[in-house]
Every structure is written in C-alpha cells, then in structure tokens.
Amino acid sequence: MERNEILSQVLEMVAMSYKKDVSELSESTSFKTDLSGASVQMVALVSEIENELDVALMLSDASACNTIGDLVTLIEEEM
Amino acid sequence: MSVIDQIFEKAKQNPQKVAFPEALNEKMMEAAYQAGENGYIYPVLIGNPEEIGKTIQERGYNADVFTIVDIKEETYKHSLIERYIALPETRLKEKALNRRMADALQYAMVMQAVGDVDVTFAGIDYTTGDVLLAGQMIIGLKPGIATISSIGLCDIPGFNGSEGSLLAVGDSAVCTNPNAEQLASIAISACDTVKSLLDWQPRCAMVSYSTLGSGQGELIDKVTEAVKIANELRPDLDIDGEFQLDAAISPAVAAKKVKRESAVAGKANVIIWPDLNVGNVAVKLIQQFGKADAYGPMLQGFNKVICDCSRGAPVSELVGNIVISAVRAAGSK
Numbered sequence: 001m002e003r004n005e006i007l008s009q010v011l012e013m014v015a016m017s018y019k020k021d022v023s024e025l026s027e028s029t030s031f032k033t034d035l036s037g038a039s040v041q042m043v044a045l046v047s048e049i050e051n052e053l054d055v056a057l058m059l060s061d062a063s064a065c066n067t068i069g070d071l072v073t074l075i076e077e078e079m
Numbered sequence: 080m081s082v083i084d085q086i087f088e089k090a091k092q093n094p095q096k097v098a099f100p101e102a103l104n105e106k107m108m109e110a111a112y113q114a115g116e117n118g119y120i121y122p123v124l125i126g127n128p129e130e131i132g133k134t135i136q137e138r139g140y141n142a143d144v145f146t147i148v149d150i151k152e153e154t155y156k157h158s159l160i161e162r163y164i165a166l167p168e169t170r171l172k173e174k175a176l177n178r179r180m181a182d183a184l185q186y187a188m189v190m191q192a193v194g195d196v197d198v199t200f201a202g203i204d205y206t207t208g209d210v211l212l213a214g215q216m217i218i219g220l221k222p223g224i225a226t227i228s229s230i231g232l233c234d235i236p237g238f239n240g241s242e243g244s245l246l247a248v249g250d251s252a253v254c255t256n257p258n259a260e261q262l263a264s265i266a267i268s269a270c271d272t273v274k275s276l277l278d279w280q281p282r283c284a285m286v287s288y289s290t291l292g293s294g295q296g297e298l299i300d301k302v303t304e305a306v307k308i309a310n311e312l313r314p315d316l317d318i319d320g321e322f323q324l325d326a327a328i329s330p331a332v333a334a335k336k337v338k339r340e341s342a343v344a345g346k347a348n349v350i351i352w353p354d355l356n357v358g359n360v361a362v363k364l365i366q367q368f369g370k371a372d373a374y375g376p377m378l379q380g381f382n383k384v385i386c387d388c389s390r391g392a393p394v395s396e397l398v399g400n401i402v403i404s405a406v407r408a409a410g411s412k
Contacts, residue, residue: 039215039226040215040220040225040226043170043212043215043216044170046216047170047171047175047216048170050171050175051170051171051172051174051175054174054175056175056178056179059212059216060208
C-alpha cells in the first residue's frame with residue numbers, strides 16, 4: 001500500500017477517534033499539541049488501525065508518535 | 080469482625096468466577112486454589128490444559144476446585160469471538176481479536192466481556208501496563224468515564240470517621256496529573272467502587288488546600304471544576320468540595336468552615352486527592368504516622384472488574400485482592 005493511501009485512511013481514523021473534522025488534520029498534526037487526546041482516544045485509534053489495516057501496533061509505540069506522519073511511518077514499518 | 084473478614088464472608092455468599100491467565104505461576108495458582116477451596120470464588124485457569132493439569136497434580140491440589148480453559152480449543156474460541164463482536168461498542172473485529180486471543184490475558188478479558196467470567200486477575204508475569212492496555216482495549220471504560228484510576232481502603236487505628244476506622248482514598252496509584260474531567264471521573268468511579276464493595280452510601284469529598292473559596296488559584300480551580308463536572312454527570316451521587324481534608328472528615332471543623340448545606344462536609348467516607356503527588360504522599364503519611372492498613376489499589380473505571388496485583392505480593396495478599404475483586408464484581412451486577 002502506498003504511503004498516501006495509508007495516510008488518507010489514517011486521517012479518517014484519527015478524525016473518528018478524536019472527533020475532529022478530517023479537513024483540520026494533516027501529516028504534521030501533532031497528537032499532543034493539536035489533538036490533546038487522552039490515552040482512551042489512542043486506544044480507539046490503534047484498535048481501528050488493527051481492524052482496517054491489519055497491522056497490530058504496540059500502544060506504547062503508537063503513543064510515542066508526535067505527529068500523524070510519524071504514525072504513518074510506524075505503520076509502514078510494521079506492514 | 081474486621082472489614083477484610085466481612086468482605087471474605089460476603090464473597091462466600093455469592094462466589095464469582097475469576098479468570099487467571101497466569102495459571103502456571105506458582106503463587107498465582109496457590110492463591111487461586113486457596114480462594115477456590117475456601118469457597119470464595121470459582122477459579123478459572125486459562126492456558127494449556129495438559130501443562131496446567133500436570134502442574135496441579137505435581138503441586139498436590141485437588142483438580143476439582145479449578146475449571147480449566149484450553150486457549151487453543153477452536154469451538155469455544157469462536158463462540159467467544161462471535162459473542163464479543165456482537166456486543167455494542169466493542170473496538171476489535173474478528174481478525175484482530177483472533178490474533179489477540181493467542182495471549183491468555185486478552186483471552187481472559189474476552190471471556191469476561193461476554194460474561195463467562197466475572198473478574199480477570201493478573202499482574203505477576205504481565206506488567207501493570209499490559210493489564211491496563213488490554214483492559215482498555217478489550218473491556219473498555221465505563222460510559223462517561225475519562226480515565227482509569229484506583230482507590231485504596233484505609234483502616235486507621237484511632238480514627239473515628241463516618242465509617243468508623245475506615246476511609247476510602249484515591250487516586251494514589253494510577254492517574255498522575257488528572258485534569259478536571261479526569262478528576263471528576265475518579266470521584267464518580269470511587270463512589271461506585273465503595274458502593275459495590277462495602278454497600279456504603281458514598282459521601283465523596285474532593286480535597287484541596289482551600290475550603291469553598293477560602294483560597295484562590297489554579298490548583299483550586301481544577302478541583303472546583305471537577306466537582307461541577309461530577310455533579311452534572313452523576314447528580315445521584317453526593318460529591319462535594321473543594322474542602323480541606325479536616326473540613327471533609329471532621330464534623331467540628333466542617334461546622335466552622337462550611338457555611339452551606341453539604342451532605343459530605345465533616346462526614347466524607349471517600350477522599351479524592353487532586354493529583355498523584357498528594358495521593359502518594361498522603362497514603363504514606365496515613366501508613367507511617369497513622370499505622371493504618373491500606374488495601375488496594377483497586378482499579379476502577381473499566382466496564383468490568385480487573386485486578387492488577389503487585390508482583391512482590393505474598394500469597395495471602397493475592398487471596399485478599401482476589402476476594403475483594405470478586406465482591407466488587409458481585410456488587411456491581
């Protein structure tokens with residue numbers, strides 16, 4: 001799967017998990033400063049990635065990602 | 080009869096099914112056996128049945144006390160998956176769940192989510208992080224609850240509060256620096272925990288260095304905001320503050336400092352700390368100077384009762400925590 005394809009799917013999933021509009025999100029959106037979500041949202045996101053992209057991420061690895069772009073890179077590495 | 084003896088008696092009257100995903104661990108198996116043999120719980124061991132059976136025999140236990148679940152047996156596993164994905168608000172789909180259920184801890188939690196067991200008890204081979212993460216992913220948080228947290232039950236010699244020598248306090252172990260919303264969740268969960276475990280009518284004080292505006296500052300603002308959120312979310316519960324600790328538990332101090340009606344001031348049986356710095360120091364003070372026994376931490380906020388025990392705990396403490404978890408599960412049904 002191409003990076004752009006993964007990115008667009010991840011943006012949709014982030015929008016859903018963090019209850020944001022997908023148009024507000026990009027590769028450089030920061031989980032900490034822009035989304036300020038609790039771990040509950042990250043759990044939802046990791047579950048969704050596992051369901052839809054069939055990639056099992058460690059929650060600790062996903063939580064260590066600064067931006068949505070970092071998360072996409074992590075998914076690429078795991079694929 | 081001490082509070083812990085009362086809890087043991089209560090467990091016997093309505094034994095619950097407790098899943099042990101670390102079945103082969105020597106301490107865990109012994110604790111499960113003692114709790115099962117004495118009629119406090121029905122222990123369910125999860126893993127490889129041949130290995131478990133052999134170990135039970137080697138250790139000289141009566142195998143009839145245990146139910147053993149074969150983690151590799153496909154028919155039951157599929158029935159679990161089918162029932163799990165049919166539940167509302169579950170996160171994982173079939174393929175992801177199937178993969179995760181190769182792990183005994185997550186298998187146990189799926190059994191719990193569908194109601195085949197009442198408690199998941201782990202924490203010796205699995206880390207606290209493993210237990211909390213699996214719990215969030217598979218069991219999930221209660222509706223409206225923003226964080227996992229914990230409370231402890233202190234039995235303080237010489238303290239004569241509204242529940243005698245007992246006082247529930249939280250969170251002294253899990254949620255480091257809660258925001259107002261999370262602090263409200265801790266208070267709400269704590270009320271539900273003491274109700275299910277001890278049948279108390281909870282009177283929950285959110286404490287600070289100020290009583291109802293006697294001081295000012297952002298540390299206090301967080302606590303007052305949390306009280307407001309908690310009252311909006313759960314108007315059925317008596318949650319009040321901000322109070323100083325003495326105004327929360329001493330009727331004489333409350334009479335002086337709290338100039339409005341309060342169902343909590345002076346007679347709180349649950350104390351919620353503003354953050355983990357306070358919580359940890361406070362529990363150490365109660366233990367060191369008050370010579371109190373502290374039971375817990377009891378995890379709360381999950382949809383069902385999960386217990387993460389302490390790795391260094393002796394078997395007697397494990398049995399106590401197993402029984403406490405079982406009584407909580409029975410009380411929250």
